[in-house]
Amino acid sequence: MLIKRSVDIPSSEITDEKVYLNRRAFMRAATRAASAVAAGVLGAESLLLAQAAAPHGAKLRKITKSPLSTTEKVNTWQQITTYNNFYEFGSDKDAPAIYAKGLKTAPWSVGIEGEVAKPAIWHLEDILKGRSLEERIYRHRCVEGWSMVIPWVGFPLRDLVKRLQPTARAKFIEFTTLADYAQMPGLRVPTLRWPYVEGLRMDEAMHPLAILAVGLYDEVLPNQNGAPIRLVVPWKYGFKSIKSIVKIRFTEQQPRTAWNVAAAGEYGFYANVNPKVDHPRWSQATERHIGAPFLSARRPTLPFNGYAEDVAGLYQGMDLRRYF
Ligand SMILES: Nc1nc2c(c(=O)[nH]1)N[C@H]1C(S)=C(S)[C@@H](COP(=O)(O)O)O[C@H]1N2
Ligand SMILES: [Mo]
Numbered sequence: 001m002l003i004k005r006s007v008d009i010p011s012s013e014i015t016d017e018k019v020y021l022n023r024r025a026f027m028r029a030a031t032r033a034a035s036a037v038a039a040g041v042l043g044a045e046s047l048l049l050a051q052a053a054a055p056h057g058a059k060l061r062k063i064t065k066s067p068l069s070t071t072e073k074v075n076t077w078q079q080i081t082t083y084n085n086f087y088e089f090g091s092d093k094d095a096p097a098i099y100a101k102g103l104k105t106a107p108w109s110v111g112i113e114g115e116v117a118k119p120a121i122w123h124l125e126d127i128l129k130g131r132s133l134e135e136r137i138y139r140h141r142c143v144e145g146w147s148m149v150i151p152w153v154g155f156p157l158r159d160l161v162k163r164l165q166p167t168a169r170a171k172f173i174e175f176t177t178l179a180d181y182a183q184m185p186g187l188r189v190p191t192l193r194w195p196y197v198e199g200l201r202m203d204e205a206m207h208p209l210a211i212l213a214v215g216l217y218d219e220v221l222p223n224q225n226g227a228p229i230r231l232v233v234p235w236k237y238g239f240k241s242i243k244s245i246v247k248i249r250f251t252e253q254q255p256r257t258a259w260n261v262a263a264a265g266e267y268g269f270y271a272n273v274n275p276k277v278d279h280p281r282w283s284q285a286t287e288r289h290i291g292a293p294f295l296s297a298r299r300p301t302l303p304f305n306g307y308a309e310d311v312a313g314l315y316q317g318m319d320l321r322r323y324f
Contacts, residue, residue, distance in 0.1 A: 051094040054081035054222035060133055060153055060215045068209060069137035070306070075148040077217060079291050084224045085142065086243055087191050088177065088184040096224035099185055103244070105228040114174075115250040117165035124228055128214065131155050135218070136211055136232070141273045141305045143237035145298075147287040152232050153215030158206045166202070166250045174199045174255035175231055176247035192258045198242035199255030199269065200233065203314055209234055209307060212245075235307040237271045268324040272315065273305035277324050 054077070086096035108124040137151045161173070179195035181187050187194050204210060213232045214221055221227040226243025233240045239259050249255075259267035266280055275285045286298035304311050315323075 051082040051097050053078040054097065054224060057220035057222060060218055060220060063133050063135050063153055063215075063218055066134040066136045069135065069151075070139055070149060072137075072139065072149045074137055074151050075291055080148060080150055080216060081222050081224055083146075083148075083290055085144075085238065086186075086224055086226070087189075088179070088186045088194070088196065088244075089224070090186045091189070091191055095186070100223035103183055103223040103227065105223065105244075108228045108246075110229070110245060111247040111249075112164055113247060113249040115167040115170035115252065117167070127160065127229070131159070133215065134211075136213075138232060138234040139305050139307075140234070140238055140241075141287055141301060143239055143267070143271070143279065143284075145282065145284070145287055146290055147299070147301075148290045151217050152211065152213040153218065153221075154211040154213035154232065156208055157210045157212050157231065158208065160212060160248075161202075161205055164248075164250075169252045170250035171202055172199050172251045172254055173202065173205045174247075174249040174251055175242045175245050176249070177242055178244045178246045192262050194258075195246075196242060196258045197255060197261075198231065198240055198257050199251075200231075200240075201254075201314075204233070207311060207314065209310055235272060235304040235311045237273055239267065240271050270315075270320075270323050272311075272320065272324075273301060274303060274320060274324065275301040276303070277321055 056077075082097045083093045084096040085091075085093070086100060089096040089099040106124075109121050110124065110127060111119075111121050113119050133153050133155060135151055135153055137149060140148045140150050175198045177196040178184070179187055200210065211232050212229055213226070214229050216222060216225055221230065223244075226241075226245075229245050230243040231241050231245065254269055257267075257269060259271075260269055273284075278284050284301055287301045288298050289296075292299075302308070
């Protein structure tokens with residue numbers, strides 16, 4: 001087991017995103033890195049089995065199957081709900097499953113701000129009213145080097161954007177996650193500058209593959225996966241897919257995203273999955289598929305996570321080494 005872990009888990013996944021912090025937080029980071037190593041030795045996958053999966057939520061009805069789904073084998077509910085990144089609840093993979101249990105997701109509202117026809121606070125029910133939901137089975141590739149296949153339920157982000165009527169000045173969309181100290185124990189740790197912020201260029205946001213997810217399998221999204229509403233952008237590293245969104249702001253300037261603020265040299269604004277552009281501390285050429293049989297080889301990572309045919313055009317003429 002120990003030998004297996006040490007060959008199977010590259011150091012990149014042990015000293016993962018959480019380690020790279022600003023100077024002020026460095027000492028605390030060192031302590032956390034040590035415990036991450038301990039967790040790595042214990043093995044994330046053994047914790048996977050130990051940690052209880054999310055309780056089953058309300059069934060979503062009238063879900064259509066999207067032709068944009070991958071036909072690859074999906075990961076299990078257990079895997080998808082116990083191996084998470086949601087730093088507001090802690091930086092260990094099993095922390096969200098434990099600490100997000102009590103997150104209050106109803107009522108929920110989303111502030112619509114910036115360059116739009118009518119800035120307003122929207123109740124989630126109004127965002128969802130009359131909207132048909134689709135199942136979108138997507139590949140997911142985390143910047144740390146692991147992957148899954150996830151059956152999201154949601155709707156295209158572009159449908160909401162059109163309804164909000166951005167002004168001609170809107171060039172980007174900035175998304176913000178809830179930051180509630182009473183409910184999110186991870187906020188006490190300065191892993192990132194809170195609240196978590198992510199962003200897309202307007203043409204990326206309007207791409208039909210970008211969705212807002214409200215469900216997983218055919219159920220309401222479990223808290224650890226970003227309930228009640230989260231972004232999913234399958235051709236980008238997982239960190240772009242921001243969870244538990246409370247604010248959508250249309251901007252003229254490129255948003256200052258949480259991971260980019262934390263470590264600009266490691267996490268760019270674009271974060272397109274790219275096997276040819278390594279993270280400064282590890283290769284991005286391959287990935288470990290969660291749930292793959294023990295000792296099976298890492299899989300090659302595909303450009304744009306396998307969605308190149310659909311999205312490469314968005315980046316034509318851009319130097320993807322510079323705009324990583
Ligand atoms: N608010 C918020 N959103 C987040 C994160 C986070 O820490 N906080 N982690 C990101 C990362 S690194 C990944 S890989 C995905 C994981 O989504 P999943 O747990 O549903 O698989 O969520 C992304 N969205
Ligand atoms: Mo990630």
